[in-house]
Amino acid sequence: MTMVRIYVVDNGGQWTHREWRTLRDLDVDTKIVPNTTPFKEIYAEGVDGLVLSGGAPRMGLQKELGNCREYLEKADFPILGICAGHQFIAQFFGGEAKPSKIPEFGKIELTLVKEDKALFKGVPKKSIVWESHNDEVTILPKDFEVLGKSENCEIQAMHHKEKPFYGLQFHPEVEHTEYGELIFKNFIEICEKKS
């Protein structure tokens, strides 16, 4: 069996390399690529999925996030946006992201608001996740559904109703997120099914 190939697009997050490591530990063929990489280069390498990493404050609120717009326009494979990546996805699809009224750092309780048999398969309704954000998605884009929330942030997790695009405000790649590895495993499964 050939390995599933998922690249991590580096938007300058502190945990970009952790995303790479988590994928590699799960036997994914992975590498970190700069967010300035043209889509056709990524596509030519036959990727089965992309992770859009987080970045410094306000990165996810910009009009452009490297070439992330192009990836979202052209991808026929699954995309998982994390933190700034998630915020950018929301804006791209017509939603809105803004500085958080109450930024969240460290340990937070995530509540799943909808049963999801894909990205959150096997994740309990309430679990501990690790956060590090100054901004958040404030208006959900049309065609998207909220999957999870926390006390101070209504859109912790969302997915596109038709396309395999997901956004997470919290960080599944770090050790302290209780079901982080499971979420990655589920994303890998989603990429395998699509390819």
Add this chain to the structure above:
Amino acid sequence: MFNAEKFIEKTVSSLKKEIKGKALIAFSGGVDSAVAAALAEKAIGDQLVAAHVDTGYMRKGESENVKKMMEKLGLNFRFIDASNDYYDSLKNVEDPEKKRKIIGRKFIQIFEKVAGEENVEYLVQGTIAPDWIESGDGLRDTIKSHHNVGGLPENMKLKLVEPLRDLYKDEVRKVARLLGLHISERQPFPGPGLAIRIIGAATKERTEIVREACDIVEKEIEDAVKKGKMEEPWQYFAVLIPVKTVGVHGDKRAYGYTIAIRAVQSIDAMTCSYSDISHSVLDNISTKLTNKLGDKINRIVYDITNKPPGTIEWE
């Protein structure tokens, strides 16, 4: 999954190709530099020279132990006592980033001098992933300048070799175990040492206090772990806060500094949660610290911050 065996094989063979001639290894005595040294030694044998700098900000007895370790590993080594020089250059420096950069620059100056004497062109460092990630780059914010990244001059003469750049501490430990290094489980200790465990100017006098405090915290926690009173933390130490408060020592007014105890659980230093230490263990540490450090210290606090929002070290 990370495969330590394959990693060693691949790294030794690429080091053989990369290093043409003699190389210097910056040897602090921690897991990262010891693993980098062992790999480089496998690749180039006696073409490797190890250099250890006693900055004056090492833990109690540490530099002496490192000397013994370098002997035991059969390394061709140089031991440099630069403590007075370090104390002098940090005398009035309060800003944590300035401290880190001065320390990093001094390391390189010393290594360049040794390299000149030994006719060496390459500098091997045990830099690991969090070091360059947190030091920042064109895309990433600087959280803190790690001494082995943020202190490097722009036009450095030595060619840098960093075989552990993509590894995290838990992976380095796996490699260390396979290499049979006895220090494989040692708790991390930052390159700038005790200088960043003193808030404000890292004077010699304050360094002696925090050195003793770190020693007490380490011993007490290790003892409590041995007795099954707590889980072993990933890292545990003391921080000196130059905030004076009032106490009463034997019917006499005291006015001394504050010590914070820090103990955390982590696997890779990219996130951490504070350790759940019982009050009876904290009580023992508190009593030991205040009794041993006398009038210098009269207040002890326990740090209950996770990462994020905090970092593991205070500076």
